Amino acid sequence: MEKTSNNGPAGQSNPQLVFTLILASFVTSFASSSLNVSIKVIGEEFHVPTATLGWLVTAFTICSVALILPLGRLGDLSSRRSILNVGIGLFSLSSAALVFAPSLGVMIGLRVCQGLGSAAMLATNQAIMVDAFPVEVRGRMLGISTSAVYFGLALGPIIGGFVTEHFGWRYVFALMAVLGGVSFVLAFGRLPANSSHVETNRLASNLDIVGILLFMTSVSTLSWGTNSLSSGNLAYIAITYGVLALGCFAWWQGKAQSPLLKPGLFQGGHGFAFANLSVFLNHSATMSITYLTSIYLQQAKGFGSDQAGLVLVTAPLVQAVFSIMAGRLSDKFSPFRLASIGCVFCTASLVAFSFISTQSGLLQIILSLVLNGIGFGFFGSPMTNAVMGLVDRSDVGTASAFMGTMRNLGQITSMSVITIVASMKLSNQALSQVSPTDLSAMMRLCYLVFTVICLLSLVASLQAKANPSDSDYVEKP
Numbered sequence: 001m002e003k004t005s006n007n008g009p010a011g012q013s014n015p016q017l018v019f020t021l022i023l024a025s026f027v028t029s030f031a032s033s034s035l036n037v038s039i040k041v042i043g044e045e046f047h048v049p050t051a052t053l054g055w056l057v058t059a060f061t062i063c064s065v066a067l068i069l070p071l072g073r074l075g076d077l078s079s080r081r082s083i084l085n086v087g088i089g090l091f092s093l094s095s096a097a098l099v100f101a102p103s104l105g106v107m108i109g110l111r112v113c114q115g116l117g118s119a120a121m122l123a124t125n126q127a128i129m130v131d132a133f134p135v136e137v138r139g140r141m142l143g144i145s146t147s148a149v150y151f152g153l154a155l156g157p158i159i160g161g162f163v164t165e166h167f168g169w170r171y172v173f174a175l176m177a178v179l180g181g182v183s184f185v186l187a188f189g190r191l192p193a194n195s196s197h198v199e200t201n202r203l204a205s206n207l208d209i210v211g212i213l214l215f216m217t218s219v220s221t222l223s224w225g226t227n228s229l230s231s232g233n234l235a236y237i238a239i240t241y242g243v244l245a246l247g248c249f250a251w252w253q254g255k256a257q258s259p260l261l262k263p264g265l266f267q268g269g270h271g272f273a274f275a276n277l278s279v280f281l282n283h284s285a286t287m288s289i290t291y292l293t294s295i296y297l298q299q300a301k302g303f304g305s306d307q308a309g310l311v312l313v314t315a316p317l318v319q320a321v322f323s324i325m326a327g328r329l330s331d332k333f334s335p336f337r338l339a340s341i342g343c344v345f346c347t348a349s350l351v352a353f354s355f356i357s358t359q360s361g362l363l364q365i366i367l368s369l370v371l372n373g374i375g376f377g378f379f380g381s382p383m384t385n386a387v388m389g390l391v392d393r394s395d396v397g398t399a400s401a402f403m404g405t406m407r408n409l410g411q412i413t414s415m416s417v418i419t420i421v422a423s424m425k426l427s428n429q430a431l432s433q434v435s436p437t438d439l440s441a442m443m444r445l446c447y448l449v450f451t452v453i454c455l456l457s458l459v460a461s462l463q464a465k466a467n468p469s470d471s472d473y474v475e476k477p
Contacts, residue, residue: 017132018141020186024088024125025145026152027183028118031095031176032060033156033290033316037309038169040298045169046104054422055227057291058415059108062223063115064122065408070212072123072401073260077206080124080131080397081191087120088187092180098173117180122404127397128191130388136331139385143327146381147320150373154316157294161309211252211260218245219409226416261402265391271336271464272390272399275383276406278339278464281457282379283410285450286346288418289315289353289372292443293365300358300436314366315373322377327385335382335389336464342379343458345371350454354447358436379461386464414450421446 035056043053075083094113101107126145133141163171222242228235253259266273290312297308326338349371356364384403391399425442426434 016186016190018144020183020190021125021129022145022148023183023186024084024121025148027088027091027176027179028121029149029152030156030159030179031091031114031118031152033152033154033312034160034163034172034176035156037157037161037294037298037306037312038164038172039291040295041164041169042104042107048104052104054291054415054419055108056104056111058223058227058412058419060111060115060118061408061411061415062220062227063112064119065223065405065412066216066220067116067119068123068404068408069215069398069401070260071120072127072397072404073212074207075124075127075401076394076397080128081187083120084124084128084191085184085187087117087124088180088184089117090114091117091121092177092184095173095176095180099170099177101170119404123401124397126384126388127400130396130400131393135389138388139327139329139331139335139381141327142384142388143324143330143381146323146327146384149380150316150319150323150376152316154313154320156316157290157309157312158306159309161304161306165304165306206258208253208256208258208260211249211256214245214249214252215260218242218249219405221245223409223412226412227419261398262395265395265399265402272387274460274464275336275339275387275390276403278343278457278460279383279403280406280410280413281453281460282343282346283407284413284417285350285410285454285457286372286376286414287407287411288414288446288450289349289369291415292418292446293353293369296356296439296443297365299434300439301362311362311365312369314369315376318370318373319376319380322374323381326378327381330382330385335386336461338382339379339386339464340458340461342375342377342382343454343461345375345378347375347451347454347458349375350447350451354444354451356443357440383461417449418446421449 039053039056042056071083071087091114094110094117098107098110098114101110126142129141129145130138159175160172163169163175219242221238225235225238225242228238253261253263294308294312297303297311303311326342330338349368352364352368352371356368384400387399387403388396421442425445426438
């Protein structure tokens with residue numbers, strides 16, 4: 001694999017920049033994982049069924065998936081650092097407001113605001129890093145950034161579980177607000193400007209407003225409909241409308257003078273499309289493992305939220321270690337091949353999880369989490385490095401945001417599988433009323449579906465590896 005040299009900004013000589021971007025990565029993942037161990041307690045306080053409780057996760061994700069691509073494009077055209085600062089500020093304020101939420105409905109609304117802030121952060125964080133570092137160390141830096149994400153995932157269950165158990169779930173959101181506030185102070189005035197952007201007076205003409213509206217409409221209605229299939233005809237109407245809007249978006253991108261998502265990214269001999277398809281499928285298959293395992297440990301095994309957090313820390317810690325190693329390797333070897341290895345381990349972990357029952361020992365659960373950690377470690381940073389090497393530097397924000405969209409769509413799909421299976425297997429029972437046997441049966445069916453999806457991710461990853469060939473993999477100027 002040959003990569004051309006690119007003398008980008010000397011970001012590696014700015015430790016403040018590195019620390020700021022890593023902390024921003026840590027905050028979003030910490031917020032996600034720390035909430036997982038609080039789900040059961042929140043459900044018991046507000047007396048809501050299992051399927052409804054999942055909207056605490058889904059509402060956040062739907063907002064992110066609808067906005068991350070438009071914000072990524074806006075960052076490419078204007079100022080990524082401004083969008084990142086606004087995102088951190090909004091995330092922090094909404095986290096503080098969640099401390100005082102009086103009902104689940106209010107919580108879901110504030111989670112939408114959190115999702116908007118998270119979308120701004122996810123749309124710009126990695127793009128700033130890619131733009132600030134030369135290609136020779138890009139994989140290493142992405143590996144470190146990805147490792148920070150996984151450390152956030154690792155510490156989230158431990159700290160979140162401890163805080164929930166001893167102080168209450170509201171203090172988890174207070175902690176998110178504090179971390180977000182610290183990130184905002186550190187980020188303000190310390191981020192570099194884009195290496196290229198359009199003039200302010202030309203911004204409106206370069207922003208695809210029609211494409212943005214079509215994209216947001218299509219993915220939000222599709223996401224809502226997919227997660228509301230138990231609602232009946234309204235959900236199917238939303239899905240149909242979303243598909244039609246997505247078709248209109250694709251048609252418009254071929255006509256727009258400055259499209260939101262350039263059709264050229266998907267044309268030619270490179271594997272941009274297959275790489276992102278693999279990302280979508282991989283996250284569809286694996287993103288609900290923590291959610292399901294947290295509920296299983298507390299409901300079927302009788303663990304407290306703090307004890308569940310100590311078990312759940314296994315996968316993110318393994319991910320953090322392997323993502324650093326895989327990031328370094330992706331600077332020297334085919335990142336597509338490394339990502340395919342990750343898919344194999346992810347599939348193996350899902351197979352292992354499908355055999356877990358009420359009689360399973362803790363060692364079996366931990367080993368399954370280790371397999372998942374290795375898989376994610378090998379998949380995440382190499383695939384990101386591969387995609388970033390297939391686009392022009394001026395488009396890294398859009399490319400990074402599109403990958404983020406695929407990740408979030410995958411998470412929505414993953415939660416949709418759980419919602420559908422839970423509705424079939426558990427009806428409208430409250431989480432606290434579900435027997436361990438019924439819960440285990442529901443989980444086994446979910447994991448079997450996820451295994452099939454992960455195998456499809458492996459196929460897509462292998463196709464991306466072959467297109468282009470390793471010798472054609474050249475860094476864009």
